[in-house]
Amino acid sequence: METIDQIRVILHLIADILVWPVFAGLLASAAITLVVSGSCAREAWDRNRARRAIVSSGEAALSRAAREPKEASLALALEHVLQEFERQAWRGVMRVRLLVRVGPALGLMGTLIPMAYALQGLSEGNLPDLAGNLVTAFAATVIGLAISVFAYLIAAAREEWVRADLQLLGLHAESLLQQEVPRGA
Numbered sequence: 001m002e003t004i005d006q007i008r009v010i011l012h013l014i015a016d017i018l019v020w021p022v023f024a025g026l027l028a029s030a031a032i033t034l035v036v037s038g039s040c041a042r043e044a045w046d047r048n049r050a051r052r053a054i055v056s057s058g059e060a061a062l063s064r065a066a067r068e069p070k071e072a073s074l075a076l077a078l079e080h081v082l083q084e085f086e087r088q089a090w091r092g093v094m095r096v097r098l099l100v101r102v103g104p105a106l107g108l109m110g111t112l113i114p115m116a117y118a119l120q121g122l123s124e125g126n127l128p129d130l131a132g133n134l135v136t137a138f139a140a141t142v143i144g145l146a147i148s149v150f151a152y153l154i155a156a157a158r159e160e161w162v163r164a165d166l167q168l169l170g171l172h173a174e175s176l177l178q179q180e181v182p183r184g185a
Contacts, residue, residue: 018109019113022110022113026110029103032099033099033147033151036099040157043161055169058085058165059169062173065077078173078177081173082173085166090162100152104144104145106140107141107145110136110137110140111137115133
């Protein structure tokens with residue numbers, strides 16, 4: 001057996017090993033996208049009803065920090081709370097943005113692996129095998145792209161919400177600082 005044939009065998013073995021993790025990852029990503037879509041729809045519903053849990057809890061945390069500052073100054077205490085809320089808010093957005101990138105990658109892998117089997121079925125004249133593998137390949141592509149599109153739309157909406165929420169929290173912190181200045185003067 002030539003070296004190139006040995007390399008081909010190794011590549012086929014790796015592809016055979018990857019087929020199940022890729023499909024499992026694709027299904028898991030699709031399920032996560034559905035859950036995140038529901039969560040986003042719920043958050044949109046709450047926002048339309050003027051209920052913003054993050055802003056409410058952030059304002060409460062800022063008010064607590066203003067009453068009992070752990071840092072040397074009130075400004076530092078408020079900044080610490082703001083940074084913590086910002087970090088938490090962006091962490092959720094970044095998880096969704098990961099799906100934007102992972103979905104198409106898994107979809108492409110889920111396309112190319114069955115295509116190799118489809119071409120093998122074609123070379124052997126096995127048309128049912130060819131058709132089955134082509135259907136699987138195209139389904140993987142569609143699912144991977146759908147994951148990416150939905151995740152992108154969700155991430156865009158959530159980024160806008162995070163910016164608006166952080167702006168409201170920043171204004172609340174500024175108002176707390178303005179209240180503190182006359183007392184300290």
